[in-house]
Amino acid sequence: MKKWIVGLLTIMLPFTVMAAGGNVHLDSANNDLTDKASLQRGAKTFMSYCAACHSTQYQRYQRVATDLGIPDDLMMENLVFDPNAKIGDLMTNAIPAEDAGKWFGTPPPDLTLVARVRGVDWLYTYLRSFYADPSRPFGVNNTTFPNVGMPHVLEGLQGIPEPVFETTTVDGEEHKVVTGTKIVKMGELTTEEYDNTVRDLVNFLEYSGDPVKLERHALGWWVMAFLVIFTIVVVLLKKEYWRDVH
Structure with missing residues (x-):
């Protein structure tokens, strides 16, 4: 249990430090x-x-x-x-x-x-x-x-x-x-x-x-589009395979 608490605190520490310096208005x-x-x-x-x-x-x-x-x-x-x-x-x-x-x-x-x-x-x-x-x-x-x-x-x-x-x-x-x-x-x-x-x-x-931020973001849209199309294909394929069973 102690290990879990220490691990959680370790993860949260950077965010705590960032929050501590966040009281300045930023333009x-x-x-x-x-x-x-x-x-x-x-x-x-x-x-x-x-x-x-x-x-x-x-x-x-x-x-x-x-x-x-x-x-x-x-x-x-x-x-x-x-x-x-x-x-x-x-x-x-x-x-x-x-x-x-x-x-x-x-x-x-x-x-x-x-x-x-x-x-x-x-x-x-x-x-x-x-x-x-x-x-x-x-x-x-x-x-x-x-x-x-x-x-x-x-x-x-x-x-x-x-x-x-x-x-x-x-x-x-x-x-x-x-x-x-x-x-x-x-x-x-x-x-x-x-x-x-x-x-x-x-x-x-x-x-x-x-x-490479712009390239990475542009590639991300193509990856999302592929996943959407792939999901549709998988769903249709699943329905086709299970059509006779149901």
């Missing part, structure tokens, strides 16, 4: 994996702003280029910044894990599966929720991921977000709570343009986590 990313232009823009943003620290080491440059409709030479010329990399290489970064651990406190995680682990809506909201916080090591915090240990690498695009506070009273004491952000100094992009850039980036990360 809908509205991704479209069929939009290759969006995926190409997302790949460009990732390689330009994220790949210096984060790898997607379970992908290869050539596979990404093929799936996204990018010629190999353009991929190497515009999206691969490692002069020693080859088109068939895995998409690793150049920072040794030991050095990254010293600089950031912990090595930046690989992002190949981050969209599957966190969810696309969480990523979309997270990348739009940074705000200035001088008390933090990199001068920023995040309403979706409090006490975040990552700098706001897209600040040049978004601008400088400032926190919006709301005062609440707990046990007779007033506390300031960050409820949102506002841009006080615009970056290179407008708010709408920045949201679209983040959406493209999240779209690319969703593709990275499951490159």
Whole structure:
């Protein structure tokens, strides 16, 4: 009996952890994996702003280029910044894990599966929720991921977000709570343009986590159709075999 209880708790633990972090409002990313232009823009943003620290080491440059409709030479010329990399290489970064651990406190995680682990809506909201916080090591915090240990690498695009506070009273004491952000100094992009850039980036990360998702879904419809037709044939065959018996 104890083994059954332990097994049940083991199965339920991941869902409990996920539920514990589910009290943050998430904006809908509205991704479209069929939009290759969006995926190409997302790949460009990732390689330009994220790949210096984060790898997607379970992908290869050539596979990404093929799936996204990018010629190999353009991929190497515009999206691969490692002069020693080859088109068939895995998409690793150049920072040794030991050095990254010293600089950031912990090595930046690989992002190949981050969209599957966190969810696309969480990523979309997270990348739009940074705000200035001088008390933090990199001068920023995040309403979706409090006490975040990552700098706001897209600040040049978004601008400088400032926190919006709301005062609440707990046990007779007033506390300031960050409820949102506002841009006080615009970056290179407008708010709408920045949201679209983040959406493209999240779209690319969703593709990275499951490159064959569209093919798998399309194949699934054919499998369901086959099962329906096969079931009808089996039922008719059963009736034919048992007709004389009944």
